[in-house]
Amino acid sequence: MARLGKLITSGLAATLALGWVTGGWSQQAAQPKAPEYPPGPDFPGVSGSPAETARITALCGANPNNKDGYPTNPAFAGQTRAPIVKTQQRYTVETVAKIDRSGAMAFLPNGKMLLAVRTGALRIVDTQGRIAPPLAGMPAFPLPAQGSALFDVILDRDFARNRTLYFVYQARPKADEPVLGRIARARLSLDETRLEDVKDLRIGADIQPRRLVQARDGTLLMVGGGGPDATPQHQNLSSQLGKVLRINTDGTLPGDNPFVDTPGANPAIWALGYRDVQSAVIHPRTGELWTAENAGTGGDELNITRKGRDYGHPTISYGRQNSGFLLNGGKMVQAGMEQPIYYWTPAIAPSGMMVYTGAAFPEWRDSLFLAGMSAQQIVRLQMRGERVVGEEKLLMDRCQRMKAVYQGPDGFIYVLTDEVPPKQNEILRLVPVRAGR
16 A cells, blocks of 8 residues: 555656636646545445445445545544444434435524525425525525525524524526525524515635634635636635635724735635535634535545644645546645645445434434435544544445534434435434434
């Protein structure tokens, strides 16, 4: 394995020459692809072991992520491939509701769920799984090219008093104009039928919104995408691509953002160097922002995102481009750039994340849960401080893409599936099996 790792990082190293062309960044010189490594004893598939991979493959079909299991050189012990664990926690899976393809949801104080439908609607699902019509007052807009417009919705920390919510979406003002990313604010009417006082807080052609969280100080942190695999815009402080942005709830910018005094920098930037962050959570114990990033092929990352830090993409990466080409010759470490606290090869395509603090699943308390899209699983990470010490794969035998995972007010775990239409999507609920049942 060490010999193969050296092959990737040195023998096949190639520097990417990039240039701007009409429509985006384009590779200017032919580059050798990194070799493919099939899953086997040294490179287990996405289910965690060869035997389990074979079982899930027989049930669900071959997972394309298995080809991402190439060797890497981790910067420290435990940075990848933590031991696969299996807890004794027993649970059943219930279907709460059949839904349109959705990206996120938020629990209202009365236990109902506010659902963000990808095509641009907000709908309320009650505790019995009944789905209300779309809320009136939502902005109307032509869909962006990728067919996904509404990405996330969260409640203000004082929602019970002010009924304020926030959402992130993309829209074209007119059909022939560029797609603009937006962070918006609104109030939910008392009768739960419409949005009131809808206002865009931040708009930009270089904003690709994915997830939104509210920090302990009340500010909003938006994590986003970054366009093509190897665009240098992720490292460009004048661009909002590949960045975490921080704004106040009225759309103004906090004076203590890290680059407000940096000439040429966008003052909304909180952190930089990301490809496509689709998972974000404020850790309930520490108040820090944890994020999970989709790499191109392999190398998905878990990071603690801190003020002013550079998380490396595309200068360093444990993944490759979707085309199979190495990023920056396969460079994985550089001074002044942060290392992920954990990464995955094969990839899991993380989307949606939470830290479990409830009482319903005592064996899972303080675990980090992530939804895996192409990996078709919920990943439970067993943590020791800021280190991953075990990884458990859940719900793989359902053969469904997983979009988001939440802890409900009842302490149960809720999951949004992410099947491509015409397949049906669901809100799932994990409920513990009590002793004696």
